[in-house]
Amino acid sequence: MRDQRNIRLPAGTVTRFIGDLHLGDGARNDAFGTDDMRLVRFLDDCRGACDAVVLMGDAFDLPQAFSLRRIARAHSRVVRSLATLAGYVQVIFVSGNHDWTVNYQLRCPGARTCDELDVGDLRVMHGHQ
Numbered sequence: 001m002r003d004q005r006n007i008r009l010p011a012g013t014v015t016r017f018i019g020d021l022h023l024g025d026g027a028r029n030d031a032f033g034t035d036d037m038r039l040v041r042f043l044d045d046c047r048g049a050c051d052a053v054v055l056m057g058d059a060f061d062l063p064q065a066f067s068l069r070r071i072a073r074a075h076s077r078v079v080r081s082l083a084t085l086a087g088y089v090q091v092i093f094v095s096g097n098h099d100w101t102v103n104y105q106l107r108c109p110g111a112r113t114c115d116e117l118d119v120g121d122l123r124v125m126h127g128h129q
Contacts, residue, residue, distance in 0.1 A: 004114055007092060009052060011120025016046055019056035022098065025065035026074030032061075036077045043081040047088045054117060057096025057126025059104075072107055079107050086110035092117055096126040 009015065021039070024030030046053050065071045072079045085091055091111040093104045104111050117124040 004112075006116045006118065007112060007114040008118045009090070009120070013052055013119055014050040015052045015054055015119050016050045017054050017056055017124070018042075018059075020058045020096070021055065022058050022061040022064070023071050023075045023078060024061045025067075025070040027064075029064060030061075030074065031064065032075070036075055040077050040081045043078070043085050046085060050089060052090040052092060052119075053085060054092045054094060054119075054124060056094050056124055058098040059093055059096070060099045060102050062102060063098055068102060068107065082111070083108045094124055094126055 022031035024032060026034070043053070060068065060071050062068070062071075065074070082091060086108050087110060091108060093099075093102075093108075093111060093113045094117055095113060095115050104113050115125070
């Protein structure tokens, strides 16, 4: 479920970008793999270092995992870190072609989703568009 088609952040917003995580169900064909703690450390570091964290599409891989519940179970630490982070900085999910139906607000209250994000003069869209 999308908050809106386009979100705009002012120029000068300190932003960290992450693209194409493809978090799946933890099976052998989960493209993200098992390095959850490395991503958790990165997300924890974002708290004092930036104003916004943008996931640039395909954060979750529904075609691989078939359900949000399976992803949340396989990558529970990452999902918890994202939810916690949304209480400190803006967390924005740009929709991709593997996660366009994901309701990220369900797992990450306070996060927002969009199809396009503008940060000053920079436009962020997932590559399938």
